[in-house]
Amino acid sequence: MMRFFGMGKDSTVDVSPQSFGHSASASASVSSAPVMGPARPVRLLYCDEKGKFRMDPEAVAALQLVKEPIGVVSVCGRARQGKSFILNQVILFIFSVYLGWIFELCLGTYSTQIFSLAVLLSSMFIYNQMGGIDEAALDRLSLVTQMTKHIRVKAGGRTTSASELGQFSPIFLWLLRDFYLDLVEDNRKITPRDYLELALRPVQGSGKDIAAKNEIRDSIRALFPDRECFTLVRPLNNENDLQRLDQILLDKLRPEFRAGLDALTKFVFERTRPKQVGGTVLTGPVLIGITQSYLDALNNGAVPTISSSWQSVEEAECRRAYDSAVEIYMSTFDRTKPPEEVALREAHEEAIQRALAAYNASAVGVGSMRKKYEELLQKFFRKAFEDYKGNAFMEADMRCSNAIESMGKRLRAACHASDASIDNVVKVLDALLSEYEASCHGPGKWQKLAVFLQQSMEGPVLDLTKRLIDQIGSEKSSLILKRRSIEDKMKLLSKQLEDSEKYKSEYLKRYDDAINDKKKLADEYANRMNNLQADYSSLKERCSSLMKAVDSAKQETLDWRRKYDQVLSKQKAKEDQATSEIEVLKSRSTAAEARLAAAKEQAESAQEEAEEWKRKYDFAVREAKAALEKAAIVQERSSKETQLREDTLREEFSHTLADKEEEIKEKSAKIEHAEQSLTTLKLELKAAEAKIKSYDTEVSSLKVEIRELIDKVEKTNAKALSFEREAKILEQEKTHLEQKYSSEFKRFAEVEERCRSAEKEAKKATELADRARAEAVAAQKEKSEIQRMAMERLAQIERAERQIENLERQKTDLEDELHRIRLSEIDAVSKVSLLEARVEEREKEIESLLKTNNDQRSSTVKVLQDLLDSERVAHADANKRAEVLSLQLQAAQAKLDSLQQELTSVHLNETALDSKLRTASHGKRLRADDVEMGVGSVQDIDMSDRILRANKKSRSTTSPVLFSQSGDGGSVFKGGDDNQNPQNSQEDYTKFTVQKLKQELTKHNFGAELLALRNPNKKEILALYEKCVLQKS
Template sequence: DYKREAFMKAYMQCSNAIQKMEKDLRTACQDPAAKFDDILKALDQLLNSYETTSYGPEKWQKLASFLRQSIDGPILDFVKKQIDHISSEKSSLRLKCRSIEDKMGLLAKQLEASEKYKSDYLKRYEDAINDKNKLAEEYMTRIADLKRNSSSLDERCSSLSKALEASKHESIEWKRKEAKIALEKAAAVQDRASKQTQHREDALRAEIANTIAEKEAEIKDKALKIEQAEQRVTTLSLELKAAESKIKSYDIEISALKSDIKELGERLESANATAQSYEKESRILEQERLHLEQKYRSEFDRFEEVQERCRNAEKETKRATELADAARAEAASAQKEKNEIQRVAGERQTEIARLERRIEGLERLKHDLTDELERFQAAEMDAVSKVSILEARVEEREKEIETLLKSNNEQRATTVQVLEGLLETERAARAEATKRAEALSLQLQATQGKLDSLQQQMTTVRLNESALDSKLRTASHGKRFRVEDNETGTDSVQEIGINIDGGGAVRGNKRSRSMTSPPNFVSTEDGGSVYRGDDYNNNNHSQQTSNEDYTKFTIPKLKQELTKHNFGEELLQLKNPNKKDLLALYEKCVLRKS
């Protein structure tokens, strides 16, 4: 009974210690900030405390089962978690690198596009400047031609106005002379009428003949002058026709210029300003017309006074015609001459009015051309201001592009440094993982050696117990029953045999073989090893089931499986893979390999 109670106490103490160790190890592995060295230290402390506190025949059996379960359970989960965390960090870093490379490519494309836009804009700017210079030269030449033509027309108009004034003065002088002659003749007739009527008549006849001859000569001279004036008028009419043709050509050119001006006005959006300027010009022209009417009104008054004088002269000539028939004929001829002169004066007046109208039209054209010049100058100023603004914008854009390039280069340098640091940390982590895996393998080998020594001790204990059992067979029935129970326990202990050199189970039932099978390790990418478990012998069956259900895997699960089967390089060659690509790679690599 004492032995049984001692065994029960030892069994309970070992089981409690194992449970406590499992809890502590599980909490240590589940800690998010836990490291592999901390877990190994905790496991070493737990083993030391277990060796010092626990005792009994099942002490080392419990310890071996605890080590196997802990390696299969929380330690394996922790190692997988660390590997998954490292792989996720690696994939995230690769994604960041790809995103940074894509951003750099986009920035390079944007820079190329901005450079192309800059070159196109410079070409357009140069073409616009050349077109502007050409237009300015054309307009300057046209304006110079128009100024020359307007100056020539002004000179011709001034010469014509001078000729008209001279003809007016001549007509007035002739009228005065005729009036004086008529008055003198009337006075002579009245003085001599009382004394020598007949002598007077003879003298008058002689004088009339002489005057008629003189008048005929004067009429011939006047006719020559009129012909000359008509020739001048014809030349003036021809010149006016030429001026009209030129004005028509100018009108055509002005229409073309107006079309250009309209286009420029549409571009510059100055229709309202042009309308207002045209209204102002119309008002100014109306004022000029009123001013000209007021100016020429005095001349019209003078002409009316001349007409009144002519009427008075006609009355005097009528009186003279009553006295003498010759005076009547002379008065009639004078009246005819006066009518002709009036007709010529009226024609000249109409021509003067036409010329004044033409002059007004030319002045309007001059004002229009000056306004167009001002508009073109304003358009040039606006274009120059816009060009300066665009140049400033281009400079700002170039500065922004330079700053962006500098920032991109700095970001590249920083990203390269960060990636190098991450690669170094990853390499260090891999080296640490390999070192830890090697240390674990060494520790497992040491524990395996300890288990072998424990097996030898257990065989010696078994021999001792068999000797004790042979001595105690003569005991009571209860004692025998207790001894039989102990024998069954020792038999279960004897059945647990491990052969490390052979790498497999030698004796015992299936349970002992499954418990004493050697640990199976699989090499990973980083050169370490991962413990797979006790069911590795049934790998073909599990692989068949996994091959049947691999289509149900998610994308991270497929990535995990591919990295698990050492196909990480093929996975990294796929950029942004989808599920179909991962399934194809899984079928290509994993299933063919299996």
């Protein structure tokens, strides 16, 4: 029994392929379709009762939705060796139900045929086997040697070799299950791939047996050039668990088996590529087409040919792409475009591009078939465009002529109006032309417009111009008189202009004298402003030096604040760490309590599950009894109804046959009478022949309808076979078949009515001998077809009897399932006992864990208390340091206040100087007095500078900065004039105190280097001062 592209139970024949499809993104292609509900397996191929291969409509519909590239993986092997389990694990549990469907007619050569189909349609072929590779395993693969007899690459009488088929074969993966051997060759480890290649090496020796063995090995190597081998250990050690492997979680399997399964899954998803034939990647519809072509060849008893099958698929897909491209062109062609050659050509090209894009996306192949349909498509585009263009131009011409007639009427009305003028007529004409240009299109648009303009210029426009010329002549004479009066006024205005120009020249001389006086005054004021600016810049430099001193003091305060913040942050971090450790201990205790509660709940749930298993078993027994009773009732009803139908059909057929024989006798008598009157009907033969042809077409249509009826009956039989397993659906099938038969009886009645009408026409044309003979022949054919239909009805009755036999078999299957349910109940009871024992062990473990946790808690609490005491001591030390730093900050704040007072006094002096400068600039005195005033202002500035220096000296003697502690506990006086030489200051820097050196470094913007030294002594600070300030190397 073979299974192909479906997921199912293991069967009883050596080869049993299973497959699943996935797209290029390594996901299941069938699942990518928008199907609602949980994922489930879909059967692709099956054998009907006649032994013919068929495709399941459900799988075809699902694959039609997969427009992306699709890859196919097939799994085959001996029965009952876990192919379904492996396939479920490889596709990541997409199908979570127990899978199964069985063939019963695929024996003999079917094994080789389906093996050949699996190789042709797969991207990866997995051969599932228990144990290692030996001669028996290679003998089971002897189907490979027979494949060349059932497949051909090209059409012809020559058989195809395995090496020629190798270029179309998939990746071959030999999966060895329950593998227990050590992979060692010549005292060294080898890989599973090496093990496979060693097994496929030719056997040394001669004889028929060795030649047969080598033939199998050569065929495998030639047919599968890309091959790989994987080994899996036994998943479980318990035999009972192996029988229900699909029900066991992966976590309970052996780690070695899980690791090998993960490697296998990774290999399948990395190496499986979309299926290709002839350089073309297969999609879902293309896969359906090539599969159907292979099946047609097998069902007809022929050998599948890869090239001819692919050509038929190419033709079907190209035809479908051609139809879709035609629809897209007709739908996307923009018929709203104006009927202009350029616009229509653009719309035509755009529609062609979209249609060709759709064709290229759907068409398959690159050969002559694709070029043929491309040429047909181009011809269709040209014909459709020319037809539409001709109609559009004709309609546009009609619109242009109508528009020009209305334009002529409106133009004549504008020219004959009472207030008509050239401007008004031009406006009306522009409006008409704009309307015409916007509303009318076509190739003759401008030619008709030119004719219209020529006619309008020679007609109404010419009359209007003549009338306006007469009006302009009368207006010209009146304008000449007005011109003469205006010339007299211009002479008077010219005299007035001469007088005004003389007055203007005198005024300009006065204006130049005033400007010269103004420039002299401006130069004098500019000199005074320059002097004042120089004094202001000297004052500004002094102010900037004072501001730098203030900034250095602020920087020192910021440094102390940073140190204080760092100490506080370290203290907080330690406190947070202690609190977090306490919280971790609390969370551990709560987690242990939660585990206790969870263990108790698991024990309770296990007891509840055992009770539910008992309830399910009772319910299953009841359902099985009810199903058996319903099946018996349905069998009785169906047998009675089939007998009644058979009797009625036989009676109806006997009556119809007797009537037809009587009609034939009557027609033969009429034929004899018609032969006697042939001489009188020669003139009417031509009309009678036309009627004979129409009657023949009606008879052929009746034959086509009868054939369609036969096809529909076959389809209903196929659907009935797919729903055999479910006993409840038999009643629905019964009603469906009754409806089918009733509709067929109605059609027979319609056929009889048509026959009666044909007989009436035959009575009217009794004089035509040839027509009567044709009617007799048609009646005989209908009689034979009716007899054939009766035979088919008898065959359908026999199929119904087979369905009854299948129901009896399903009854036995249900009894087997009941037996399995009883065994599963016993397993459930054993599981419950095991769970109870595990719960007791867990409770004991939890108690021991709680004791150890309590001991750890007591020890950790003691450690934390010691840590808290040490942290409190450190916190007290940090508080003392903070108080010292706050005192230092207060001293720095006092310094800042004194500097602020100095700045305010400087600002007061500056405001006084500004007020003096303003009073000096606004005074109206002579130049000599102004010079004396400027000298006095400079003297005042010098006096103010001296006062400021005296104030600075007096303040410096009282400032605490100049009296600082030295390193040995004494004080050093740093008074003196501000104008000391820099050489003396550089020589005496070794006498500076530590505090003074720090101030100097911060003043020169080297505070960061000073902070980098942790707890420096005076030597280190002096070295830093020499390096940064004095720049000594």
